[in-house]
Amino acid sequence: MRNADSPLRCRRSAVAALLAVSSGLAAANCAKPLYLTFDTGHMGIAPLVAEVLKRQAVHVTFFAANESTQTGDGSLGDDWASWWRERAAEGHAFASHTFDHVYWTSDVAPARDGTPRFRIRASAGPQVGQTRLVSAPQYCEEIDRAAQRLEVLTGQAPLPLFRAPGGRTSAALVEAARQCGYAHVGWSPAGFLGDELPSERSPNAQLLEQALRDIRPGNILLAHLGIWSRKDPWAPAVLEPLIVGLKAKGFCFATLREHPEFGRWIAAQKDRPWMR
Numbered sequence: 001m002r003n004a005d006s007p008l009r010c011r012r013s014a015v016a017a018l019l020a021v022s023s024g025l026a027a028a029n030c031a032k033p034l035y036l037t038f039d040t041g042h043m044g045i046a047p048l049v050a051e052v053l054k055r056q057a058v059h060v061t062f063f064a065a066n067e068s069t070q071t072g073d074g075s076l077g078d079d080w081a082s083w084w085r086e087r088a089a090e091g092h093a094f095a096s097h098t099f100d101h102v103y104w105t106s107d108v109a110p111a112r113d114g115t116p117r118f119r120i121r122a123s124a125g126p127q128v129g130q131t132r133l134v135s136a137p138q139y140c141e142e143i144d145r146a147a148q149r150l151e152v153l154t155g156q157a158p159l160p161l162f163r164a165p166g167g168r169t170s171a172a173l174v175e176a177a178r179q180c181g182y183a184h185v186g187w188s189p190a191g192f193l194g195d196e197l198p199s200e201r202s203p204n205a206q207l208l209e210q211a212l213r214d215i216r217p218g219n220i221l222l223a224h225l226g227i228w229s230r231k232d233p234w235a236p237a238v239l240e241p242l243i244v245g246l247k248a249k250g251f252c253f254a255t256l257r258e259h260p261e262f263g264r265w266i267a268a269q270k271d272r273p274w275m276r
Contacts, residue, residue: 030252032217035259036060036243037187039097039163040067040075041226045235046083049225052240054090058253062087062225063163063185064150065097067124070226074124076149088154093255095161096182099145100125104168108133116176123165136176143182160269161185161262183265185256188219193242195223195234204237211238212245220259 038049038060053060064076064084072079076099088094100122108117116136122128134142143162150158162182164173174184194207215221223234243253256262 041224044070044226063097065101084153096146140180187222190214191221199232
């Protein structure tokens with residue numbers, strides 16, 4: 001059990017609250033908010049992403065797993081600790097992407113005691129590529145491992161949210177996660193920014209044009225901190241022109257702390273003890 005009322009957690013919660021108020025005021029003054037989110041990846045473009053976000057004064061929500069990287073250890077490893085700490089100081093928000101970037105593959109018949117069970121496959125960590133059977137509490141532990149590591153790296157409590165790798169879920173999986181304190185965050189159809197697509201078929205210019213045309217107020221946008229298969233990196237080629245273009249259309253950016261639905265969930269969880 002983690003003690004939700006520890007002095008350290010209380011201090012971190014106070015810092016998070018101040019950051020939320022600051023960015024929340026900005027969001028409140030904008031009629032066309034957007035919620036830009038980044039999942040981890042090979043981290044090769046992470047420094048460039050950070051530069052653009054700082055230059056454009058945009059706050060985002062990072063969903064993190066301990067994925068393999070182009071340099072150094074995993075994306076939640078010690079080699080990337082200073083990068084995460086700097087993003088926290090800038091006011092960004094953080095949430096779990098499961099520690100070993102585990103994909104849900106199917107639901108399985110519940111255990112005899114009624115506990116939900118799932119098949120998952122990790123794309124990182126010691127069990128990479130293996131399909132295994134886990135119970136709902138075990139899946140929650142996978143979410144929680146990334147959240148705990150983020151707290152160590154950033155010095156602030158992560159949001160009680162998670163994103164399943166690939167967005168692959170079932171109703172049973174989403175409900176199991178909610179029972180242990182995490183709401184699942186997907187993305188808007190127009191918010192799929194296309195950095196996972198082959199650059200030969202989806203060049204950067206096309207992705208930028210499509211996003212500027214289709215994105216609407218309230219959309220949750222999705223990009224990654226590096227995709228192994230994409231030959232023509234999406235960032236910074238698309239990221240900064242996209243932000244500049246969206247600002248010119250009257251859009252503003254906020255973290256999921258300020259999202260109407262997820263903001264209510266976050267507020268409802270603040271006094272809930274962590275029981276795992």
